[in-house]
Amino acid sequence: MAESLPPELWSHIFGLAADEDTIFYPGLPTSMTQSSWARSLVTDWQLRTPRDSINMVQRRSYATKKSIISTCRSWRRLGLEFLVRYLFFNDPSKLRSLTVLLTSNPSLGWWTRRLHITHFLYERGPSLDDFEAALTSVLAQTPNLEIFIVDWPLSRAFGSIADTLGTHCKNLRTAHWHVPAELLPKVIWALDALPLLVSLAVEFDAPLKDCDTLTLGSAQDVKLHLPNLQQLILRGYSAEFIEQASGWSLPLLRSFSFDFGSKREDVPDVLSFLGTHGISLLFLDLNCIPALDIRTILDLCPLLTAFSFNLDWKIAPIAQNADTGDGPIVFTNRPHEHIAHIGLHGLLFAFGVGLASAYATPDPLRALLVQRTNDRNFAALTKASFPQLERVRVLSPTVLTDLERADGPQGSGMERWERWAGMCEGMGIRLEDCTGALLGTLPQEYEEEDVEEEEEGDLVEDNDYYYTDEEEPARPGGVGLSELRALLEECRKMSEEREDPPFSLAYR
Numbered sequence: 001m002a003e004s005l006p007p008e009l010w011s012h013i014f015g016l017a018a019d020e021d022t023i024f025y026p027g028l029p030t031s032m033t034q035s036s037w038a039r040s041l042v043t044d045w046q047l048r049t050p051r052d053s054i055n056m057v058q059r060r061s062y063a064t065k066k067s068i069i070s071t072c073r074s075w076r077r078l079g080l081e082f083l084v085r086y087l088f089f090n091d092p093s094k095l096r097s098l099t100v101l102l103t104s105n106p107s108l109g110w111w112t113r114r115l116h117i118t119h120f121l122y123e124r125g126p127s128l129d130d131f132e133a134a135l136t137s138v139l140a141q142t143p144n145l146e147i148f149i150v151d152w153p154l155s156r157a158f159g160s161i162a163d164t165l166g167t168h169c170k171n172l173r174t175a176h177w178h179v180p181a182e183l184l185p186k187v188i189w190a191l192d193a194l195p196l197l198v199s200l201a202v203e204f205d206a207p208l209k210d211c212d213t214l215t216l217g218s219a220q221d222v223k224l225h226l227p228n229l230q231q232l233i234l235r236g237y238s239a240e241f242i243e244q245a246s247g248w249s250l251p252l253l254r255s256f257s258f259d260f261g262s263k264r265e266d267v268p269d270v271l272s273f274l275g276t277h278g279i280s281l282l283f284l285d286l287n288c289i290p291a292l293d294i295r296t297i298l299d300l301c302p303l304l305t306a307f308s309f310n311l312d313w314k315i316a317p318i319a320q321n322a323d324t325g326d327g328p329i330v331f332t333n334r335p336h337e338h339i340a341h342i343g344l345h346g347l348l349f350a351f352g353v354g355l356a357s358a359y360a361t362p363d364p365l366r367a368l369l370v371q372r373t374n375d376r377n378f379a380a381l382t383k384a385s386f387p388q389l390e391r392v393r394v395l396s397p398t399v400l401t402d403l404e405r406a407d408g409p410q411g412s413g414m415e416r417w418e419r420w421a422g423m424c425e426g427m428g429i430r431l432e433d434c435t436g437a438l439l440g441t442l443p444q445e446y447e448e449e450d451v452e453e454e455e456e457g458d459l460v461e462d463n464d465y466y467y468t469d470e471e472e473p474a475r476p477g478g479v480g481l482s483e484l485r486a487l488l489e490e491c492r493k494m495s496e497e498r499e500d501p502p503f504s505l506a507y508r
Contacts, residue, residue, distance in 0.1 A: 002055075009503065010075070014065075014068055015082075015084055017068070017386050018046040019039075019059070020085065020086075022054070022180050023054075023055055023057060023058060023061060023086055023114060024085075024086070024113060024114060024146070024147065026146070026147065026173045026174045026198045026199050026506050027174075027198075027199055027231055027255075028174065028176065028199045028201050028231060028233060029050035029054070029255065030049065030233070030255065030257055030283065030285055031285045031287065031308050031309065031343055031395050032283075032285070032306060032343050032395070033050040033342065034050070034434065034435055034436045035047050035048060035049050035050060035053075035301065035397055035400075035434045036048045036053060036435055036436050037435060037443040040257065042237070044443075045404055045443045047397050047400060047401050047404075047434075047435075047457075049258055049397060051118075055088075055090075055118055058086065058088040058116065059087075059088070062088065063085075065082045065083050066083075068082065069082075069083065074411075078428070081108075081111045084108045084109070084111050084112050085111055085112060085114070086112070086113060086114035086115070086116065086147075087112060087114070087115045087116070087138075087276055088116045088118070089117050089118070089223070090117075090118045090119070091182075092117055092128050092130075092131045092134075092135070092152065093131065095117075095131050095134035095135055096131070096134045097417040098134070098138055099134045099137045099138055100286040100501070102137075102138060102141045102142075103137075103141070107139065108139065109138075109141035109142070110142075110143065110144060110155055112142040112144065112145055113144060113145060113146045113147065114145070114146065114147040114148075114149075115138065115139075115142065115145060115147070115148050115149070116147070116149040117135075117149070117150050117152055118149075118151045118152075119151040119152045119153075119361075122322065127152075127153075127155070128150065128152040128153070129154065129155050129156050129157040131157075132156075132157035132160055133159070135157070135161060135334070135353075136161060136164045139161065139164040139165060139168055139169060140164055140167075140168045141168075142168075143167065143168055143169065143170075143171075143223070145169045145171065145172060145254065146171055146172060146173045146174065147173065147175075148165065148169070148172060148174070148175050148176070149174070149176040150176060150177060150178060151176070151178060153178045153179070153180075153205060154177065154178060154179050154183075155179070155180060155183070155208075158177070158179050158183055158186055158187075159183075159186050162186055162187075162189065162190035162193075163491065164188060165193070165194060166190060166193025166194060167193075169194075170196070171196060172194050172196060172197060173196060173197060173198045173199070173228075174198060175194070175197060175199075175200050175201070176196070176198040176200075177201070177202050177203070177206065178201070178202075178207070179203075179204070180202040180204070180207055180208050180303040181204045181205065181206065181207040181214065181236070181240070182207045182208060182214050183377060184204070184214075184240055184241055185215075185216050185217055185218075185219035186219075186221070186245065186246075187202060187241070188216070188219040188222055188224065188251040189222070190217060191224055191226065192224055192466070193224055195225070195226060195227060195228065196228055197226060197228060197229050197481045198228050198229065198230050199229075199230065199231040199232075200229060200232055200233070201232075201233035201234075201235075202233070202234055202235070202238070202240065202241065203234075203235040203236050203239065204234070204237040204238050205234070205236060206236075206237055207237065208312050209283075212239045213365075214240070215416075216240070216244070217411050220244070223247060223248060223398045224245075224248040224249065225248070226248065226249070226250055227249075227251060227252065228252060229250050229252060229253055230252050230253060230254045230255065231253075231254065231255040232245075232253060232255070232256050232257070232323070233251070233254075233256075233257040233262070234257070234258050234259070235259040236259075236260075236261060236446065238258070238260075238268055239265075239266055239267070239268035239269075241268075242258075242268040242269060242270065242272075242273050243268070243269060243272075243278075245273060246269070246272045246273045246275075246276050246277075246405060247316055250277055251280075252280075253277050253280060253281065254280065254281060254282045254283065255281065255283040255284075256273075256274075256277070256281055256283070256284055257283075257285040258270060258284070258285065258286050258288065259282075259285075259287045259288070259295070259460050260286065260287065260288035260289070260290075261288075262289065263289070263290050264290055264427075265287075267288065267290045267292075270286065270292060270297075271292070271296060271297065274297060275300055276303060278297070278300035278301040279300070279301070279302070280303065280305070281301045281304055282302065282303060282304060282305050282306065283304070283305070283306045283307075284297070284304055284306070284307050284308070285308040285343065286308065286309050287309075287310060288310065288344045289310065289312070289315035291310075291315060292309075292313070294309060294315060294331055295318075295330070295331065295332060295333050298331065298332050298333075298336050298339075299332075299333055299334075302336070302337075302338070303338055303351065303410055304336070304338055304339050305339060305340050305341065306339070306340070306341040306342075306343070307339050307341075307342055307343070308342070308344070308345060308395060309343075309344070309345065310341030310344075310345040310346040311344040311345065311347055311350075311373075311374050311377050311378065312345075312346035312347070312348075312349075312370055312373060312374065313346075313373070313377065315329050315331070315377060315380075317329055317330070318330050328376075328379075328380070329376045329379065329380040330380055330385065331360040331381075331385050331386075332385045332386075333386055335384065335385055335386070336385065336386055336387075337387060337388065338388060339386045339388060339389060340388045340390045340391065341389075341390065341391045341393070342381060342386070342389065342391070342392050342393070342489065343392075343393045343395045344393065344394050344395055345395050345396060346396070347374060347394060347396060347399050348376075348396065348398065348399060348402075349367045349370040349371055349374070349401065350371060350374050350413060350416060351402075351403060351408060351409040351410070351413030351414075351416065351417060352406075352410035352411040352412060352414075353399075353403055353405070353406040353409065353410055353413065353415030354398065354401075354402030354405075354406070355402075356402075357402075357410070360428065361476070366476065371412070371416070371489055374416075375416065378420055378423070379423070381429075382427070383427050383470070385406055389427075389429055390429060390430065391429065391430045391432060392424060392429055392430070392431050392432070393431075393432040393433070393434065393436075394431075394432070394433050394434065394439055395434050396434065397434055400433045400434055400435070402432075403440075403442065404443065404471040406442065407442070409440075417439065417440055421438075421439065444499065
């Protein structure tokens, strides 16, 4: 069979089996990307984040590729390039071995499109700066690299890495960097050399020296023009980046995510950034503790279809009640005609579970105030403000994990969950958790259904040309129907339960 099909068809089948459409998608996960439940050796269930999922997909894809090239000589010849199409490491020391391989086989680096170095040992393990020479050597030998993701913190090595990217990786479409805040000038110069970027994520750690002494130097006068950038994700100490980006040209920006973590001071001027770039946004994610002016934000972003914010924000009502000094919360100055999906950060106190519930015991007033804010804000999620609203999703994996461990909401949290679910049902809105399931749906055992197998068996009985694996005749090249059937089954499994992103990248 390997000889009877053209190489282009086999290449397409191999790509499907290895799930390369997911691995090479230029977009980066957002807060609205679904998590999933998985069995754990430590606890009954563990929540698998989107980051965990893509790492698992890459491992599974690599195992599939190894199986492909081990099947027969024809498949080995056709599938060898698939082994190096993406490179995935959790141990940066492997970069040195990869450097030797690419140096001895220069043509292999031509096939590499994705390089992902993930970090499983948080604040432990070797520094990626120790492997600067090896990483820059790999980048110099992968001229067609399109996706470069580094979860490990970079420091002094970032300068040479950025120079190598700008010199040798002209086709780079997606980048994820993790750097100290004082390296912002080098980040700006790196972006200036990468005009084809479609998706960018930068995580800024706390500066290694006093913030007041940080200077941008000549990078301060750079007015970047990134004509292809459609997705921007910023985490950590990003105030200076946002201030600079407010004056850049980002004509295709469609998605902006801002995560300020647990910090409460020196909040970036997000309003100025949105004043420049909000008009074209379709997706906006604002995750910070200090409240932002949500009504002004939504006015600045009229085309949004998906919006995420912190439901713990204390939002001032439009009109004050003369007797109580309070009034109803309204999120919009006028109905927002396009938002269909809303994500909710925060809510650690809402359902009476987890560490937040334990901390609330000695200080119940704080928990009551946050819960009251949650109720008032949730009541403002109405069709009057959002006529197209279809879905409200609780985004915190911590909240869902706490609910699973406590077997559901506790105390007043149960009444709150029932009230919120009833409100959404009455408006025809789906209330979800971060897995995309209805909020309150906890993982459970499901029995395997044999319906598909029975239907397949009925079809087999009526097919005179069907062979079992034992009866299948030998074919040229050593590849039979069983191998092809296994490949197609792998394609089917990997295609199940994929959720469309809240926005799509126009990627060429």
